[in-house]
Amino acid sequence: MNDISEAFVSSLGLILFLDAELLEIILLSFRITFYAVLISSILGIPLGAFLASTHFKFRNSVVSILFGMMGLPPVVVGLFVYLIFSRSGSLGWMGLLYSPTVMIIAQVILILPIVCCLTFQIIESLHTRYHEFFRSYRIAKLKSVIAYIVDSRFELTTVVLAGIGRSISEVGAIIIVGGNIDHITRVMTTAIALETSKGNLDLALGLGIILLATAIVLNSFILFLRGKYLKTPGSTI
Amino acid sequence: MKNILSCIFLLSFFVALSSSNVLADNIIIQSSTSLKNSGFYRYLAPILKQYTGVEIRVVAVGTGQAIKNMKNCDGDVLITHSKNAELEFLKTGYGLKRLEFMYNNWVIVGPRKAKTEINIRNHEIREIMETIYDKKEKFISRGDNSGTHMKELSLWKELALVPEEFPKTWYLETGSGQGATLMIANEIGAFTITDTATWYSFKNKGNSEIFGYDNKDLNTYAITTVNPEKCKNIKSSAVEKIVTFLKSDNGKNTISKFSLNNANAFFPI
Numbered sequence: 326m327n328d329i330s331e332a333f334v335s336s337l338g339l340i341l342f343l344d345a346e347l348l349e350i351i352l353l354s355f356r357i358t359f360y361a362v363l364i365s366s367i368l369g370i371p372l373g374a375f376l377a378s379t380h381f382k383f384r385n386s387v388v389s390i391l392f393g394m395m396g397l398p399p400v401v402v403g404l405f406v407y408l409i410f411s412r413s414g415s416l417g418w419m420g421l422l423y424s425p426t427v428m429i430i431a432q433v434i435l436i437l438p439i440v441c442c443l444t445f446q447i448i449e450s451l452h453t454r455y456h457e458f459f460r461s462y463r464i465a466k467l468k469s470v471i472a473y474i475v476d477s478r479f480e481l482t483t484v485v486l487a488g489i490g491r492s493i494s495e496v497g498a499i500i501i502v503g504g505n506i507d508h509i510t511r512v513m514t515t516a517i518a519l520e521t522s523k524g525n526l527d528l529a530l531g532l533g534i535i536l537l538a539t540a541i542v543l544n545s546f547i548l549f550l551r552g553k554y555l556k557t558p559g560s561t562i
Numbered sequence: 563m564k565n566i567l568s569c570i571f572l573l574s575f576f577v578a579l580s581s582s583n584v585l586a587d588n589i590i591i592q593s594s595t596s597l598k599n600s601g602f603y604r605y606l607a608p609i610l611k612q613y614t615g616v617e618i619r620v621v622a623v624g625t626g627q628a629i630k631n632m633k634n635c636d637g638d639v640l641i642t643h644s645k646n647a648e649l650e651f652l653k654t655g656y657g658l659k660r661l662e663f664m665y666n667n668w669v670i671v672g673p674r675k676a677k678t679e680i681n682i683r684n685h686e687i688r689e690i691m692e693t694i695y696d697k698k699e700k701f702i703s704r705g706d707n708s709g710t711h712m713k714e715l716s717l718w719k720e721l722a723l724v725p726e727e728f729p730k731t732w733y734l735e736t737g738s739g740q741g742a743t744l745m746i747a748n749e750i751g752a753f754t755i756t757d758t759a760t761w762y763s764f765k766n767k768g769n770s771e772i773f774g775y776d777n778k779d780l781n782t783y784a785i786t787t788v789n790p791e792k793c794k795n796i797k798s799s800a801v802e803k804i805v806t807f808l809k810s811d812n813g814k815n816t817i818s819k820f821s822l823n824n825a826n827a828f829f830p831i
Contacts, residue, residue, distance in 0.1 A: 506619045519599075524741055
């Protein structure tokens with residue numbers, strides 16, 4: 326109990342006397358989350374939409390595998406990415422281990438299935454409703470997929486938010502591939518892990534409160550943008 | 563249009579944030595966790611930068627894993643505290659030379675109330691461990707192949723006891739880092755082994771305290787350089803600068819000035 330109240334005091338202190346180091350950690354967290362979610366969305370949303378509106382031989386197996394990958398354990402992904410980017414691994418020559426780039430790569434592997442599957446679910450229901458319509462007007466496949474994505478853009482914000490949530494709170498993968506190096510690859514979650522291991526429970530929890538606060542601010546910003554979009558009329562279907 | 567503009571603005575903002583720091587000389591140290599947790603590297607890094615111009619990036623994992631990572635060439639130099647494991651690393655041809663540069667003491671910590679309850683009067687780590695074994699007091703092992711874990715196993719071996727055969731009712735393995743293990747030991751009132759620097763820097767002591775020291779062996783930290791023939795990517799000249807500094811009078815002075823709770827954490831060799 327004592328630790329919890331101390332945590333609020335120390336988090337307040339951390340926010341009030343926002344030092345360069347903490348700011349650096351927060352900004353790196355944002356940066357990694359931003360790129361990981363951006364890349365996952367660019368790849369995952371069209372892929373999900375394509376899978377939802379197309380029927381091919383092994384579609385169901387591909388979809389089942391993707392849905393299963395939503396539960397990928399971060400530690401296993403971290404280890405996998407580590408072994409690939411290790412100097413002795415197949416991509417070791419790139420020298421990317423212990424850099425923010427490889428942390429983004431690990432997170433994309435974690436987030437891509439989530440973005441892809443949630444998009445799949447949203448677009449599939451649209452597809453069952455409209456595919457007859459599209460067929461009768463002989464609208465090209467690509468055009469209809471684009472129409473699905475544009476039309477469900479509000480629902481897709483939730484998908485992006487889910488990706489952000491997973492990304493910003495993830496620690497297992499990025500601590501392995503990033504190494505939690507001071508000033509280089511330390512993000513909020515790995516800093517929390519470090520402070521916990523030092524026994525600074527109040528500071529760790531304080532950082533946790535800041536993580537939660539920044540996540541809320543980030544999400545409300547996106548929901549605010551979404552709200553602005555919702556007010557402007559103009560749906561394609 | 564406005565929204566597109568705001569998106570572009572956001573994007574450029576993040577790109578600006580992502581300006582990578584191009585650094586002339588930086589090396590990756592594969593290290594034991596205790597040195598990072600005690601704040602030693604945080605203290606050492608600016609001093610090293612000032613005197614050698616080399617920036618250190620520390621990856622803190624257990625000694626066992628640090629050596630494993632080094633065998634994959636994921637780093638430039640090794641700082642660990644398990645002599646046998648380091649000598650083994652040298653023997654495999656990966657290690658080039660091993661230099662001991664500082665030490666502190668091994669300690670056994672345990673629940674304060676146990677002192678009167680199980681009547682531990684002696685203060686030698688081995689005798690205390692024997693008492694723990696006899697009385698079946700709770701003992702926590704790191705179980706993660708770290709330097710501290712290797713030390714614990716060698717202590718049981720000296721006592722001619724085999725931890726694998728201990729019942730899990732009192733001998734528990736956490737498989738976690740030193741900090742997490744101390745926290746668990748503190749929480750369930752168990753004994754565990756650690757070193758003085760880690761113990762001084764650990765903030766959540768609660769009901770635990772030091773019961774005894776290892777009077778025979780020291781906890782020695784060594785810096786082991788890597789054979790460039792095995793790992794072509796390592797930055798030998800920068801590593802050499804670090805090694806030279808740590809063994810210089812200036813470096814020794816730096817090490818002995820690092821204190822935790824007004825006590826010297828490490829002693830230079």
